[in-house]
Amino acid sequence: xTDRSDSTNQSDKGVGDGRRTAVGxxxxxxxxxxxxxxxxxxxxxxxxxxxxxxxxxxxxxxGCTAEACSFRxxxxxxxxxxxxxxGVSSDxxxxxxxxAAHHRLPFILLSDEGGAVRKLYGVPTTMGMxxxxxxxxxxxxxxxxxxxxxxxxxxxxxxxxxxxxxAMRQ
Numbered sequence: 001x002t003d004r005s006d007s008t009n010q011s012d013k014g015v016g017d018g019r020r021t022a023v024g025x026x027x028x029x030x031x032x033x034x035x036x037x038x039x040x041x042x043x044x045x046x047x048x049x050x051x052x053x054x055x056x057x058x059x060x061x062x063g064c065t066a067e068a069c070s071f072r073x074x075x076x077x078x079x080x081x082x083x084x085x086x087g088v089s090s091d092x093x094x095x096x097x098x099x100a101a102h103h104r105l106p107f108i109l110l111s112d113e114g115g116a117v118r119k120l121y122g123v124p125t126t127m128g129m130x131x132x133x134x135x136x137x138x139x140x141x142x143x144x145x146x147x148x149x150x151x152x153x154x155x156x157x158x159x160x161x162x163x164x165x166x167a168m169r170q
């Protein structure tokens with residue numbers, strides 16, 4: 001189910017020291033501020049839900065807006081399947097607040113200014129300069145069950161995530 005042509009699923013690599021988080025790894029825990037400035041810790045979310053953690057390049061850009069709106073349009077299906085959607089970029093809390101309000105995004109956006117969590121997960125850059133677009137599906141035990149990485153297949157991130165979450169429930 002992982003996009004092999006542009007995948008971050010590299011099982012021979014570890015986590016945290018610039019290496020890529022892989023399927024089967026424990027998802028690195030972190031705390032970041034959400035769009036209202038409130039600290040959100042991944043492990044707290046996992047105590048209640050599976051998590052669809054998606055890293056995206058920048059608020060209000062064409063592809064990122066399409067991806068966010070696609071997650072928005074499927075959000076109730078994710079919730080019914082027992083998952084929380086969480087978007088992460090290096091944009092500020094204020095930028096996320098505006099982005100969420102502008103597009104009526106019902107899910108959490110986290111501000112990773114400086115890119116520490118992006119680095120922790122080993123999210124690659126595109127062409128060495130653009131922040132990557134990677135989605136991690138994490139079960140309630142904190143295990144990464146699926147990874148999808150594609151800079152241009154915005155809607156595919158939602159499809160892959162939903163298929164994985166629904167398969168995990170069965």
